[in-house]
Amino acid sequence: MRNEAIRHIDAVESVALERARTLSVATLAGTVMLLALGTVLAAADGTSACEGWPICTNQSTGLSMLNISHRLGGLALILATGGLAALSYARLRSMTWLVRLAAGVFTLVLAQSVLGGLGVAFDFPGWASAIHLALALSITIGLLTAALLLAPVERAAVPETVVSLAGGAAAALGLTLIVAAAFVGQIETGGIGSPFGAAGIIFPSLLLAIGLTTGLALHVRFSSGTPLLARKLAGTGGLALLAAFGVLAAHGLTPYPAEMGAAALVLAMFSGICLTGIVIYANAGALEAGLGATGASVDTGQHKLIARDYFRVTKPTIMTLLLTTTFGAMLVAAAGWPGWALVGWTLLGGALASGGASALNCYIDRDIDQLMARTRKRPIPTGSLTPAQVRNFALLLSVASVLVLTTFVNPLAALLAVGGNLFYVIVYTIWLKRATPQNIVIGGAAGSFPPLVGWAAVTGSLSVAPLLIAAIIFYWTPPHFWSLALLKANDYRRAGVPMLPVSHGESYTRRSILLYALLLIPITLLLSIVGPLGWIYLAAAIVLGAVFLGYAAQMYREDSNRLAWRLFKYSNYYLALLLAVMVLDAIVGS
Numbered sequence: 001m002r003n004e005a006i007r008h009i010d011a012v013e014s015v016a017l018e019r020a021r022t023l024s025v026a027t028l029a030g031t032v033m034l035l036a037l038g039t040v041l042a043a044a045d046g047t048s049a050c051e052g053w054p055i056c057t058n059q060s061t062g063l064s065m066l067n068i069s070h071r072l073g074g075l076a077l078i079l080a081t082g083g084l085a086a087l088s089y090a091r092l093r094s095m096t097w098l099v100r101l102a103a104g105v106f107t108l109v110l111a112q113s114v115l116g117g118l119g120v121a122f123d124f125p126g127w128a129s130a131i132h133l134a135l136a137l138s139i140t141i142g143l144l145t146a147a148l149l150l151a152p153v154e155r156a157a158v159p160e161t162v163v164s165l166a167g168g169a170a171a172a173l174g175l176t177l178i179v180a181a182a183f184v185g186q187i188e189t190g191g192i193g194s195p196f197g198a199a200g201i202i203f204p205s206l207l208l209a210i211g212l213t214t215g216l217a218l219h220v221r222f223s224s225g226t227p228l229l230a231r232k233l234a235g236t237g238g239l240a241l242l243a244a245f246g247v248l249a250a251h252g253l254t255p256y257p258a259e260m261g262a263a264a265l266v267l268a269m270f271s272g273i274c275l276t277g278i279v280i281y282a283n284a285g286a287l288e289a290g291l292g293a294t295g296a297s298v299d300t301g302q303h304k305l306i307a308r309d310y311f312r313v314t315k316p317t318i319m320t321l322l323l324t325t326t327f328g329a330m331l332v333a334a335a336g337w338p339g340w341a342l343v344g345w346t347l348l349g350g351a352l353a354s355g356g357a358s359a360l361n362c363y364i365d366r367d368i369d370q371l372m373a374r375t376r377k378r379p380i381p382t383g384s385l386t387p388a389q390v391r392n393f394a395l396l397l398s399v400a401s402v403l404v405l406t407t408f409v410n411p412l413a414a415l416l417a418v419g420g421n422l423f424y425v426i427v428y429t430i431w432l433k434r435a436t437p438q439n440i441v442i443g444g445a446a447g448s449f450p451p452l453v454g455w456a457a458v459t460g461s462l463s464v465a466p467l468l469i470a471a472i473i474f475y476w477t478p479p480h481f482w483s484l485a486l487l488k489a490n491d492y493r494r495a496g497v498p499m500l501p502v503s504h505g506e507s508y509t510r511r512s513i514l515l516y517a518l519l520l521i522p523i524t525l526l527l528s529i530v531g532p533l534g535w536i537y538l539a540a541a542i543v544l545g546a547v548f549l550g551y552a553a554q555m556y557r558e559d560s561n562r563l564a565w566r567l568f569k570y571s572n573y574y575l576a577l578l579l580a581v582m583v584l585d586a587i588v589g590s
Helices: 002-043 062-091 096-122 126-150 160-184 198-222 228-250 258-282 284-291 300-313 316-334 340-364 387-408 411-432 439-459 464-487 489-495 506-529 535-558 564-589
Strands: none
Touching (some): 002 062, 002 258, 062 126, 126 160, 126 258, 126 284, 160 198, 160 228, 160 258, 160 387, 198 228, 198 387, 258 284, 316 439, 316 564, 340 387, 340 411, 340 439, 411 439, 439 464, 464 489, 506 535, 506 564, 535 564
8 A cells, every 4th residue: 555655646746747847848938939029029119009007008009919918928927937836836845946946936927027017107217127137037047947957858067168158158148138128228220239338338248258159169069078958059059149140240231120139139038048058957966956956955054155265266355455446546536425326336346357356366376375374275275166166257257347337337447447457367467476576566556457447437537646546556565565475485485486585585575665665655745746636635645654664664674574564554554544535635625
C-alpha cells in the first residue's frame, strides 16, 4: 500500500511538472509577443488612440484594436502567471525555487498591470514608461529562467568567456531599451539613431552590444566547448541583433517610418532575451540554490558575505575621497547648492566610475595582492570571488557610469570620468606601477579628474579654477601616498613593486615628501591669486599648509618614520578642510 501511494504521488508530481513546463514556455512566448506589441504601440503613439480604461471609448481605429489586444494580453498574462504560481504551490511545493520564482513573477505582473493602467489614466512621463518596460523585461527574464530550469535538457558547462560576452551584450541591450522608453517616448523617425541629446546614448550602447555579440559569435564558432543550446541561443541572438542594426543603418540612406524603429527595438529585445538565456543556462545550479533548491533553504548570511565582497573591491575608502573632491568642486562651481538631482546623478556616476576602476585594479593586481599583508585579504586572493566575477562587475560598473553621466549630467562630465578611469587602469595600474618609482607621481594624476568631473557637471565646461583644484590634488598625492609607503615598504619589496622607499630608500623618500609639500603650498594659494577665491580661503590655505609642511620638515630633520602615520592621517584632513574652505569662500564671496 505504502509503495503504491509513493508511486501515485510521483505520478501526480510528474504530470504537474509537465504542465508547469508547458505553461512556462507558453507564457514566455506570450510575454515576448506582448512586449513586441507594446513597443509598436509606443512607436505609433497608440495610447492616444485608445482613451479610457480598461476598454477604449473610441474603438473605430486599428490602433484602438491593438490597444485592446495589448490589454487583453495583459489580463491573459495575469491568469497564466497566477496559474503557474498556484500549480507550483499546490503540486510542486518540493521545488522551492519554482514556487518562489513563480510567486515573484506573478507579483511583478500585477505591479506591471497597475502601472500600465495608471499610465493610461494619468499620462505618465517618460520615466514611468522606462519602469513599465523594466518590469516587462524582468517578467520575461523570470519566465525564461523557469522555462530553462524546467526544460529536460542535459546540462553542460558553458565557457566563462561565452557567459561574460553574452551577459555584457544583454545588459547593453536592456539599457538601450530602457533609455529609449524613458527619453525617446514616441520612437520618431531617426530618433533612436540621433547622436545628440539624451537619446544619443542609445546608439553607443547598441554598438557596444553589437561588438560584444560579434565577439561571442566568433568565440562560439571557433570553440568546441560550448553546449548546443548555448550555441543556438548565441546564433539566434546574433542574427536578431544584426537585423536590428540593419534597420537602424537603413536610416542613413532613407528615412523610415516610426514602425520600423519599433521593429529595430523589438529585434534588439529578442536578441537580449536569447543572450540572457545563455547566462541563465550556464548558472542553472546557482539559480536553483539561490532561490531555494529542493529541501534546502536560502543562506542569507552567505549572500551578505558575497555582497560585502563585491563592495570591498570597489575600495570604498578611495571612492569616498574621490566623491568628496567631486562634491567640493560642484559646490565651488555653483557658489552654493547645485540642486539635488544634479548632485545625486553626478555622485552616483562618480561612484560607479570609481568602483569600476578600483575593481579592475583588483583584477589586474591579483597576482601581487596575495603577496602583500595589506591586500592579501581582498576577495580575489582569498578566493571568495573569482577573477572573472570581479572583472565582469568592474566592466558593468564602468559602463553604467558612462550611461548615467551622459544621460543625466552631460557628455563632458562622462568623458572626463572615462578619462580618469582609463588613466588609473592603463597608465598607472598596467604601465607604471610595476615599471618605475615615479608611478604614483604620474599615475596619481587619475585622482585629479574627479574635481574636473564635478565642475563640468555644474557648468558644462572647464576653466582655470577646476584645473588649479586638479593641480592641488596632483601635488598632494605623492606626499600623501609616500608617507604610507614608508610604513608598507616591506610589502612592496616582497611584491616587487618599485615604490620610492623600495627603489631609492627611506631617506630619499622623506626628502621627496618635503619637496612636494613645498610645491603644494604655493599652488594652493593660486586659487585666491589668479582664481575665484578670496581672503577666507587664502588665510585657511596658509594655516593648513603650514601644518602640512611642518610635519614633512620635521620628518625630514629627524630622518625617521616616526611621524609618517601622523602625516598620512593629517593629509586626509588637510584635503577635506581645504575643500570645505573653498566652498565657504565661494558661497560667502558670491
